[in-house]
Amino acid sequence: MLNLRILRRFRLLYRLNFNKKLHITQQRIGSSKSAKSKSSGNDTSTSRPSFEEINSRYAQKIVRLGELLNEAQQNYRNNNAKRLLEMRDLVSRIEKKACSANSRLVPIGSLSNSFVFDSSSDVDVCFFPLLARELRAEFNADFHQNLSFRERFMRIMFERIVGDEEIGGNDLNMDECMVLYRARVPILVIKYKNGLSVDVQFPSDSYQAMRNTNLVRHYAMADRRFGLVYMWLRTLFRSLGIMRSKEGLFSSYHILCLVAHFLQCTSGALSKTVLPVLIRSHAHLVGPDVDIDKVVEMLGQPVEGRTLQGWCSENRMNAGELAVRLIDYYANMDIFRCAISLDKGTLERKKQPSSENWLQIFDPYSKANVCKRRDAGDAFQHAINFVFHKMQDGLLLDSFPRFPEASEFMLKSEWTRWRFQKVKYRRDEANEGNKDSFLIAHLNNEDV
Numbered sequence: 001m002l003n004l005r006i007l008r009r010f011r012l013l014y015r016l017n018f019n020k021k022l023h024i025t026q027q028r029i030g031s032s033k034s035a036k037s038k039s040s041g042n043d044t045s046t047s048r049p050s051f052e053e054i055n056s057r058y059a060q061k062i063v064r065l066g067e068l069l070n071e072a073q074q075n076y077r078n079n080n081a082k083r084l085l086e087m088r089d090l091v092s093r094i095e096k097k098a099c100s101a102n103s104r105l106v107p108i109g110s111l112s113n114s115f116v117f118d119s120s121s122d123v124d125v126c127f128f129p130l131l132a133r134e135l136r137a138e139f140n141a142d143f144h145q146n147l148s149f150r151e152r153f154m155r156i157m158f159e160r161i162v163g164d165e166e167i168g169g170n171d172l173n174m175d176e177c178m179v180l181y182r183a184r185v186p187i188l189v190i191k192y193k194n195g196l197s198v199d200v201q202f203p204s205d206s207y208q209a210m211r212n213t214n215l216v217r218h219y220a221m222a223d224r225r226f227g228l229v230y231m232w233l234r235t236l237f238r239s240l241g242i243m244r245s246k247e248g249l250f251s252s253y254h255i256l257c258l259v260a261h262f263l264q265c266t267s268g269a270l271s272k273t274v275l276p277v278l279i280r281s282h283a284h285l286v287g288p289d290v291d292i293d294k295v296v297e298m299l300g301q302p303v304e305g306r307t308l309q310g311w312c313s314e315n316r317m318n319a320g321e322l323a324v325r326l327i328d329y330y331a332n333m334d335i336f337r338c339a340i341s342l343d344k345g346t347l348e349r350k351k352q353p354s355s356e357n358w359l360q361i362f363d364p365y366s367k368a369n370v371c372k373r374r375d376a377g378d379a380f381q382h383a384i385n386f387v388f389h390k391m392q393d394g395l396l397l398d399s400f401p402r403f404p405e406a407s408e409f410m411l412k413s414e415w416t417r418w419r420f421q422k423v424k425y426r427r428d429e430a431n432e433g434n435k436d437s438f439l440i441a442h443l444n445n446e447d448v
Contacts, residue, residue, distance in 0.1 A: 051328040061397040066320030069228045080116045097164050098157045108213040122197040140205045151181045211365045214295050215286045222308040228319035230259045239406035242379045257361045262326045267346040269329045272315040277345035279364045331388040375418030
């Protein structure tokens with residue numbers, strides 16, 4: 001009885017403390033009235049004095065950041081247009097060799113949403129049976145429940161790809177080509193000598209990666225600033241050394257979710273949101289119940305130059321201002337008590353308090369945390385605080401895309417748990433001699 005009473009008191013104190021903390025977090029983010037921004041056409045929204053102080057002291061640098069982002073996006077489009085065509089052509093040729101008339105390969109991730117900003121972007125595709133719903137569900141059930149069938153099926157496809165001189169042969173790095181048939185989401189890894197990797201996923205009947213990609217595409221169509229801020233944060237995280245999906249830190253999809261949440265958040269981030277909460281405003285396009293055949297059809301349409309019907313943001317902030325405001329927002333959010341929910345557009349009480357320093361992000365297609373990285377929360381908090389304090393001194397504002405100031409963070413965090421652990425983790429996994437187990441944790445439906 002005594003232990004039960006103590007437990008009840010602890011739970012009550014936790015709830016009271018959390019509610020107070022969440023209220024303070026939201027109040028700090030969006031309670032104080034802001035002065036009018038000096039930049040012409042800016043959003044005169046509710047904001048914390050810290051952002052206004054940075055904006056007033058370094059207005060020209062923030063304007064310059066917006067210009068740099070616009071210039072970079074145009075340069076990426078011009079420089080990567082040929083690369084995108086080559087990647088799509090490669091997928092088409094692989095599909096012809098490896099698939100029958102009853103199946104196809106559906107591009108997902110950067111190849112589908114056109115967020116290809118550098119040569120590090122891989123080609124991600126999903127195997128999709130062109131069958132009636134019932135037959136497709138039956139095939140998926142057999143594929144995922146019958147290990148011997150799954151291995152045989154995947155190895156046949158693998159041999160067709162690597163044995164073809166046009167799409168494989170001498171151009172492949174065979175030491176890194178793998179058939180990961182035991183992974184939670186089975187994958188064929190086709191690695192080329194030029195560094196390009198083609199990952200063929202075999203998803204379950206939920207097709208979560210395809211739905212995620214469809215959601216991101218509609219965010220991109222809703223407002224072009226989504227792509228600009230994502231490009232900035234992705235480049236920043238890479239410079240800080242925390243965009244390392246295969247080493248237990250952030251993937252592209254995690255960063256996309258962080259940007260989308262900030263731009264659509266209705267709980268104090270911006271008085272006028274840049275993005276809608278798509279799962280509410282356009283459920284017929286991105287809802288979890290949308291027929292997967294319709295999703296595949298939408299993924300096959302070009303995203304460049306398209307806009308989202310029924311949405312026009314009243315927020316007039318440029319991408320540079322939004323980037324700085326994003327750092328201000330996350331620097332004042334208690335990520336260890338709050339969870340990010342894309343389907344509600346608000347902060348929520350953490351669903352799994354015992355997860356300690358895990359950063360929790362929930363998208364509309366899974367009840368599980370999509371950021372299953374034990375040390376991501378700690379790395380995120382250290383990085384955001386570092387950037388926020390540097391911005392207060394006028395640094396990291398107009399140094400995109402090189403971010404030379406990031407070298408200081410790399411040095412300071414050299415012996416942190418999350419930077420040390422990733423090296424140890426890779427060594428331990430390699431010693432186990434199990435390539436499947438090493439890659440399962442890092443290639444399962446993450447970089448979309």
